Amino acid sequence: MTDTLQTCTTATAGCTRASAPRLRADATRNRERILAAARELFADEGADVPLDEIAKRAGVGNATLYRNFPDRTTLIHQVVLSVLTSVLERAKEALADEGDSFEAISRYVHAAADERIGALCSLLSEHLKLHEDEELLSTRTELEHVVEALLIRAKRAGRLRPDVGPGDLFVALARLTRPLPGKECLEDAMFIHRHLQLFLDGMRAPAPSVLPGRAATVEDLRRV
Structure with missing residues (x-):
């Protein structure tokens, strides 16, 4: 028994x-x-x-x-962290790619767009205090460094015009992947990758024109 x-x-x-x-x-x-x-x-x-x-x-x-x-704040924090982490991984993959340096940037930008990264702007500004969140801040800082390295490599290879900076890329990516206001504008997602490619083509070297002002840096974005 x-x-x-x-x-x-x-x-x-x-x-x-x-x-x-x-x-x-x-x-x-x-x-x-x-x-x-x-x-x-x-x-x-x-x-x-x-x-x-x-x-x-x-x-x-x-x-x-x-x-x-x-609570809602915890969920928002985890969503933002999840997206930033995923975008960081895509940037690292692009930097590890030993092929065409400009095409690596292009793949990163389109992958970041698929993560809906533009929607993070309002979440960060309205619901989270980035400067008080070490986890989010460190992830964003690492992303900035990796993207800057991507651009430097492409410039040295003569594939990226010299008068653009990482801030230019981040601003364009945020604007072009942020939903337009109003329910009737939700279908703008179908144009995101098309317009991002138009922007990317404008970043190629040799440059067909002279840009006004100067290249935007990540420090410019932090001051804003």
Whole structure:
């Protein structure tokens, strides 16, 4: 009897150990679905979209959302961090590419556009204090350094016009990937990659014209 009880207990423990990874995987997938849904709705409708709507879009219950993100500010923070981290990874991949230096920049820009990075501007300015958030600040700073390295490499190769800076790239990317106001303008997403390519073609060397003013730096953006 004792042997039988021990066998059952061991089997139960085995089932518990086997189910634990599955539960953790489900929790991870739920969290990722919530972040993806929040990013889409924040970009399209703004940061004040009802959290219930985010949960519905993610296909999870309200309790699951609040278990992962206890309040709106926490969710916004994690969405911004998720997008910045993803964009940083795309920039690192572009820098590691030993092929055409300008095409590497182009791939990074289009990948950043797919992350809806332009929608971060309002989230950062209205709901988060970037200068007080070390995690967001360090991620953004690293992104700036990697993108600057991308541009320097392309200039040295003679593939990028010398009178542009990383600030020019960040401003254009933010403006061209930010949804226009009004429900009737949501379909502007179909033009984003087209207009980004027009902008990128204008950055190629040799330059067909002289730009007014000077190249924008990341320090210019921080002062703004």
